[in-house]
Amino acid sequence: MSNKSECKKQLKRYLIARIPLIVVNTIERSRILGILRDVAEEMVKDTMIEEGSFFVHTFSRGIYDIRTGDAVDEGAVSFVSALDFAADMMRTQHRDNQTLVLTEVSDISSDTSDAQRLLDVVNLAVEHGTCLIVLTNKPVWNTLQRHGLIISLDLPGEEEMYDIIKRFIDDYRQEMPIEWGEEEMRDAAATLAGVTQIEAENVMAALVANGQIRNEDMAEVRSAKNRLFSNISGLEKIDVDPDMKNVGGLQGLRNWLDEKKELLRPEKREQMRQLHLQPPRGILLVGVPGCGKSMSAKSISANWQLPLYRLDFATVQGSYVGQSEQQLKDALTTAENVSPCILWIDEIEKGLSGAGSSNDGGVSTRMVGQFLFWLQECKKQVFVVATANDVSMLPSELLRRGRFDELFFVDLPTAEERREILALYFARYLHARLAAVPEFADKLVELSDGFTGADLESTVRELAYHRLADENGKLSDDDVISTFENVVPLSKTSPEKIEAIRDWGRERAVPASGRPIGEETLPQADRLHVRRVLTRH
Secondary structure: OEOHHHHHHHHHHHHHOOOOEEEEEOOOHHHHHHHHHHHHHHHHHOOOOOOOOEEEEEOOOEEEEOOOOOEEEOOOOOHHHHHHHHHHHHHOOOOOOOEEEEOOOOOOOOOOHHHHHHHHHHHHHHHHOOEEEEEEOOOOOHHHHOOOEEEEEOOOOHHHHHHHHHHHHHOOOOOOOEOOOHHHHHHHHHHHEOEOHHHHHHHHHHHHOOOOEOHHHHHHHHHHHHHHOOOOOOEEEEOOOHHHHOOOOOHHHHHHHHHHHHHHOHHHHHHHHHOOOOOOOEEEEEEOOOOOHHHHHHHHHHHHOOOEEEEOOOOOOOOOOOHHHHHHHHHHHHHHHOOOEEEEEOOHHHHHOOOOOOOOOOHHHHHHHHHHHHHHHOOOOEEEEEEEOOHHHOOHHHHOOOOOOEEEEEOOOOHHHHHHHHHHHHHHHOOOOHHHOHHHHHHHHHHOOOOOHHHHHHHHHHHHHHHHHOOOOOOOHHHHHHHHHOOOOHHHHOHHHHHHHHHHHHHHOEEOOOOOOOOOOOOOOOOOOOOOOOOOO
């Protein structure tokens, strides 16, 4: 893969060497033609090629001079007619050292008639020092490949995107109010890195159409990129409520994330590049089910103001040999293209649990290896938040130090964490300040001993339903207490399961709460708890 400057250098070197076939793998025709135009200008200036010897073919314009834009053969509108033009130059007109860029290429992925015809012209080009440049984003027949060289042009990276944005904005600074400075342009470049040049210019043109560019417009830039990648295979875009910034509890995890958030700033990213440091890879959250692992992914997205995408390993599983691996590769590549972003992998153990087993023909093992290699080598700002409930199913290689930045254990909330979580949900669902009645809050904290975060949310949500159903919209203290007493948490129904998870976490993970794992003992089920239906009637 090559960025713009590297691609330009390679193209110029191959053209000087008169390589008969140069295949450029790209989806950006206008961008690569701009690069080729610059190369042609330089080579003419340095007398490496003659004027009027560098042509482009398109369906709409036929054949024209890449430097001047002058038409050469407007009737050559098909791929075959373009090849005939090249062959005629060499055979009939005896013109050597010519260059023809083919932008509209038929199927040459196998031994087709068009591929055979192209191969014949390539062989003729060897004799006449002619270069045929093929622009495509599809596979090329292996026999054709062996007669030339392939270059891949990356989508614009952060530095090139900064140049695109700066050049675009500078053209309008004298015409309208523009608040963006260096930092805002760097931020926009980081956001738009991974989209095509045309897509980025369209986003900027939409901002200019407002008659001004304000600092608040950065939200529109992020939103525009989200819309560009709203339908992407293998990834699901998750809409995150801004109120998700605070999940309650998990202070140790929150402190760790606050430190990593500082690395998102443009100057910090530049310092990391200078130190050859990769952006933070991500975290693996394990622990008790229902204690906020999945919610943490949404909270990180809201706090960091980055889009959240969910990767479901089940959706990338294919029925044909190699299909699963290819679809996983495509999904991870897409994640890089939408970066900076948060990549959420919920219950990762279910997608990778077959590693080491021969029941699936080794597909899970290969997918684990593919994912871990990507996680280790990814240079883009893709922060992975993987969650797991059944730690026994996790492949051992996933837990090795250096895979994720940190492995956090999410335990049952402590008393103080339950107080914070209850206050959050009472404010959200009941519009009530629990802190205003400290004695009643203490009672609820005591009653909710052993509750998970999900238990607390569902209980308060049930209270909101009760109040809405009541004609007077009232909720008594007894109603609240009865609803809490009617909950039988997992800590009472399966205490041995929770202790087993805790034992695993004590040896391997960092406590997300900042407190020792299992510091609070599980509540004792001293009597048979019979649940009942609670209604207001």
